[in-house]
Amino acid sequence: MDITVDEHIIRIVTVAPHGRIDAFNAATLRGRLDELLNEGVNRFVLDLSDVPFLDSAGMAVLISLLKRARQSGGDVKLVWPAEEAARRILRLTKFDRVFAMSETADMALNSF
């Protein structure tokens, strides 16, 4: 009897920024994500739980990442911010429909 066993390793990278993501520092986050994309990573969990403030420049970084990740067959899942006001903004802009959302990073990882 021949049994074929193949191992598939899916690499998912969790990125958890701590603090505000805004026009002043969005480029830093974008730079780090670009490095990961260039290394071939295309599955991301972006953990926003410790992000107290996210502006439209930060949102632009998330959408850019999503586009590039999906282009190469990957995806981006978001972890909800703890801050209720920030959650509402993600709902207002329908980011919660464009991205798969999770309450925790573990739940996001398991949803891949």
Place this chain on the structure above:
Amino acid sequence: MDITVDEHIIRIVTVAPHGRIDAFNAATLRGRLDELLNEGVNRFVLDLSDVPFLDSAGMAVLISLLKRARQSGGDVKLVWPAEEAARRILRLTKFDRVFAMSETADMALNSF
């Protein structure tokens, strides 16, 4: 055999402001302390552990309290603020010599 047993009850009041004490709200603290003084309280523990900022108007409230409490035979003990910068100000103004200082409210109570 005659045995005399007397009970002495010393009333010590612990006051713990939460938040800044400054020129804007020092009057509120002073008002509360005046009420206690007028009720006859003269032994105080002023717990500054949760006071992140204390200005000279707040310091004036502490000294006034000390003067009135000592006039009627009482005393005021301070609990150090958690914030190192605020501790340094109390040392700079020699408040740590004018007042008995403690690390916790319990220690301050036991020092009476």
Place this chain on the structure above:
Amino acid sequence: MTEVDTVRLDLPATHKYLNVVGACIGELLERVEGLHEPTVLTYNIQLAVHEICANIVDHAYGEKSPAGRIGITFTLQPVTRTMHVDLHDTGAAFDAERYQEPDLDAAQVRGYGLFLVKELMDDVLYETEANGNHWRLTKQL
């Protein structure tokens, strides 16, 4: 809130110091009593004003005018319980005719700024003045 209170802030048009703007708004609203959902309200005003400022940096001044400034006046009207935020800059004008609302169903990279401002504030006014641009945001408190 018994008198009309105004606080003015004037800062370099750079993303670097926009944190000051949000902090000012937070402290001013600390002093207003009886706010409904103060944390969310504060966040919303902070975000809206931040987006207008970021647009002034990026679009009104762009790369061209690094020395430009943003003047902001915060006004608290106690009787009507209204907050006005007036922003002035001396950069390029905003072309309202060419402005397009974002299509929220097609994820897009840019274009959420003014959408958020309009959603989060009760009123948004833009006008060109003799010496530059004027944005006025209004929020009922």
Place this chain on the structure above:
Amino acid sequence: MTEVDTVRLDLPATHKYLNVVGACIGELLERVEGLHEPTVLTYNIQLAVHEICANIVDHAYGEKSPAGRIGITFTLQPVTRTMHVDLHDTGAAFDAERYQEPDLDAAQVRGYGLFLVKELMDDVLYETEANGNHWRLTKQL
């Protein structure tokens, strides 16, 4: 810090809004890299500027001029790593001749304000100008 950055704040001379001043200082210093003991440094500058403002409210304007204002300019000098805080008011003048240092060994109720300012800042200058009073606080960062 590569250019000289200035941020201006202008507010009613009332204790109520002095919280805005401290928050501005905190956010500005957030943007300065390589500070030694940033928390303590920030606290010290916040307290010193706060004391000058509180004195303007209490002594320069006192009960008399409730409509007075305080104008503050924060300047960050990157080359010399210096922060200047210039405060302007249009109230009564400060009489330096009559000023007395507090006696720290005799617990006293008032008089710690200017003492703290002098201890916490590297330099304190006061001058009367044509249109009011000018305080300049300087701190090496």
